[in-house]
Amino acid sequence: MDPEVLERLDTFIRKKGLRRTGQRDVIVRAAFSTDEHFTADELFDRVRKTDASASRATVYRTLLLMVEAGLLREIELGDNHKTYDPNFIEKPAHNHLVCIDCGRVTEFEDTHIELLNDCVTRRLGFRPVRQTLKIEAGCEQLRLKGRCPNLIATRLSGKRLRKKR
C-alpha cells in the first residue's frame, strides 16, 4: 500500500478537527490493500478479517471520509451498487471499460480523451472539474472465437467481476 495514503487521510482528518483512530487505520489499510474495486460490503468483509468486532456503520462512515478526502472515488458500474475505486491516486484521470460479456472492468488512461472533453467543456462555458467516462463493450475475441480470454487484463487493474444481485 502506498504509504502516502494514511498520511493524506491523517492530514485531512486533523484539518477537520477529527481524530485518528485504530479503527480508521484498519479500514483504510483494508481499502488500499489491493488495487481492486470494492463495494461497502466487500470492504466490511476485509475489515472483519483484521478486526472481528468492526461494524458496518463505521465502514460506511469511513468510506465517506475517504471519498471526501479524495483518496477514493465512487464509480457506477451499472450493477446497482456503489463501487469504490482506490486507483485514482496513482492514475487521477483514468476511465473504465466494462465488458458486457463477463463484467470484467478494465481501467485505461487516455490523454486525448481528457483533453477533448476539457475543450468541449470550455466551449460550453464551463470550467472542467471532473469527468467520468464508462464504456460498455463486448469482447471481440469472444465474438470471433467463442472465448473471452481478457488477454490484457493482467496488464491492467480493476479486475473485479460484476457480482450477481
Add this chain to the structure above:
Amino acid sequence: MDPEVLERLDTFIRKKGLRRTGQRDVIVRAAFSTDEHFTADELFDRVRKTDASASRATVYRTLLLMVEAGLLREIELGDNHKTYDPNFIEKPAHNHLVCIDCGRVTEFEDTHIELLNDCVTRRLGFRPVRQTLKIEAGCEQLRLKGRCPNLIATRLSGKRLRKKR
C-alpha cells in the same frame, strides 16, 4: 411527443408476448411529455395527474419495460437517484454536463468524443456498445461575475435541477 415512441413500445411488447394496456400508454405518454429527465417518483407524480389510481409498482414495472425497449436510458447524475433520460431517441449519443454550482444538467453531442472513445475501445480489443460520459464542471460566468446565468440552457435540454435529498 414523438409518435414513434408508443409504436416502438408496442412492437417491443408484442414481440415479448405481452399486452398493450391503457395504464402503460398513460405512463409512456407521461414519460415523454417533456424532454426533461425524471426520477421514478417524479414520473409517478405526473402519471397520477392523469390517473389518480395508478400505483408506484406499475410505474416501476413500466420503467423497466421502457429501458429494455431502448426508449429510455438510466443515467447517474450523482445524486443517489436513478434518473431517466427520454432524449436518447432523438440524440442517441449525447452526453451530460452537470454544473457543480447549480446542479443543472446540460446535454451535448460531440462526434469527436464518440469517435475517439470508439477508437480507444477497439485498441483495447473490445467492440464498442455504449459509452456514458458525465462531465462535472463549474460555471465560468459564476466564478468571474458571481452569477450563474446558464445562458446556453435555453438552447439545450436536460433542464432538471438536482433535488436535495
Add this chain to the structure above:
DNA sequence: GTTATTGCAAATGATTTGCACAAGG
C-alpha cells in the same frame, strides 16, 4: 475531562415482490 468515535439495533428510502382481483386478446 471533554469531545469525537464506535457498535448496535432501529430507521430510512428507493425499489421489488406476493397475491387476489381486473382486464386484454
Add this chain to the structure above:
DNA sequence: CCTTGTGCAAATCATTTGCAATAAC
C-alpha cells in the same frame, strides 16, 4: 377463458442514524 397486468401492502436491500458506551487527545 386463459394469461398477463394492476394495486395494495409487505418485503427487501443498501445505507444512515440515534444512542449509550468507549476511546482520543
